[in-house]
Amino acid sequence: MNVTDRRTPDETRVRIMEVAWDLFRQLGARVTIADVAEKLGMSSANVYRFFPSKQALCEAVCAGQLGAMSAAARDIASAEAPAAERIRAILITLHRAMRDQMLNEARVHEIVDVAIRERWAPIDAYEMEMAGVIGGLVAEGQANGEFAPGDPLELGLLTLCACSGIHHPLLIAIYDRPDSPCQPEQIVEFALRALAKRENGEGVEHAADS
Numbered sequence: 001m002n003v004t005d006r007r008t009p010d011e012t013r014v015r016i017m018e019v020a021w022d023l024f025r026q027l028g029a030r031v032t033i034a035d036v037a038e039k040l041g042m043s044s045a046n047v048y049r050f051f052p053s054k055q056a057l058c059e060a061v062c063a064g065q066l067g068a069m070s071a072a073a074r075d076i077a078s079a080e081a082p083a084a085e086r087i088r089a090i091l092i093t094l095h096r097a098m099r100d101q102m103l104n105e106a107r108v109h110e111i112v113d114v115a116i117r118e119r120w121a122p123i124d125a126y127e128m129e130m131a132g133v134i135g136g137l138v139a140e141g142q143a144n145g146e147f148a149p150g151d152p153l154e155l156g157l158l159t160l161c162a163c164s165g166i167h168h169p170l171l172i173a174i175y176d177r178p179d180s181p182c183q184p185e186q187i188v189e190f191a192l193r194a195l196a197k198r199e200n201g202e203g204v205e206h207a208a209d210s
Contacts, residue, residue, distance in 0.1 A: 013050045016040065021061050028107035029114060033057070062115055063122035069097050070129050077133050083141030084192050087134055087159070091188045094130070095166040099176055102169050112169045131156040138195060148197040155195060162191040 007015060019039050023031045033054050037044040051057040073090045081089075102109055115123055135156030141147035147155075165171045166184040175182055 009050075016047060016050055016057070017061050017064055020057055021065070024058075024061065024111055025105050025108055028110040058111060058115075059120050059122055062111070062120060063125070066122055066126040069094060070126060070133075072097070073130060073133050077137055083137045083144070083146050084195070087137050087141075087195075088188055088192060090130075090134065090137075091159075091163050091166075091191070092184065095163070095172070095176075095184050098167055098169060099172050102172055109169060116169070127160065131160055134159050141195065145197060147195045159191045159195065162194065163187055 016036060020031065020036050023035055023039060027035070031054075033044050033047050033051075036057070037047045040047070047057075051060060072093055076086055076089045076093060079086060079089075102112075131153060133156070135153040138147055138150075138155045138159070139152040142149060142152065160167070165175045165182070166187050174180065175184060175187065
């Protein structure tokens with residue numbers, strides 16, 4: 001019996017993505033639609049009914065993995081704690097998730113590298129969503145006096161940029177070594193200090209102008 005005979009279209013789509021992810025972890029970028037179809041016990045034509053190309057399947061899998069990280073960040077953002085503590089927790093959580101993937105899923109690194117270099121749509125969507133989550137917390141921190149004034153979304157983007165060394169798959173290996181002069185926690189604290197309200201009430205934007 002074909003796998004599509006036992007599942008709804010939505011369930012089949014999810015199952016295809018699960019199998020593709022498993023194969024990506026084993027084989028990396030050389031996985032083909034035929035490989036996925038064989039593992040599922042269906043024809044390649046059936047897989048193409050759900051994903052018109054390998055690129056489309058790769059991007060869907062990428063979106064799913066990033067979606068899990070986004071969900072974790074949103075959960076932290078909704079907790080009861082000072083804005084700075086929640087931003088710190090999000091930035092470190094995202095770092096550890098990406099670090100663990102790079103260390104334990106070496107083959108996946110091949111696909112992540114391509115996704116970043118080619119700017120796949122899920123990458124851009126994830127970055128903007130994370131900027132929005134951080135920006136929302138910046139706005140909260142500004143309202144309660146933790147952070148200096150400034151455009152929250154812009155400051156959210158700048159915070160992510162400041163932490164790119166601990167989130168970018170190609171840079172994690174540099175900053176996540178015991179002998180690194182810049183540890184992940186130090187980088188996050190640096191970013192938070194840039195957001196903090198100074199004694200004169202100014203923040204990073206005013207300091208840069210002076």
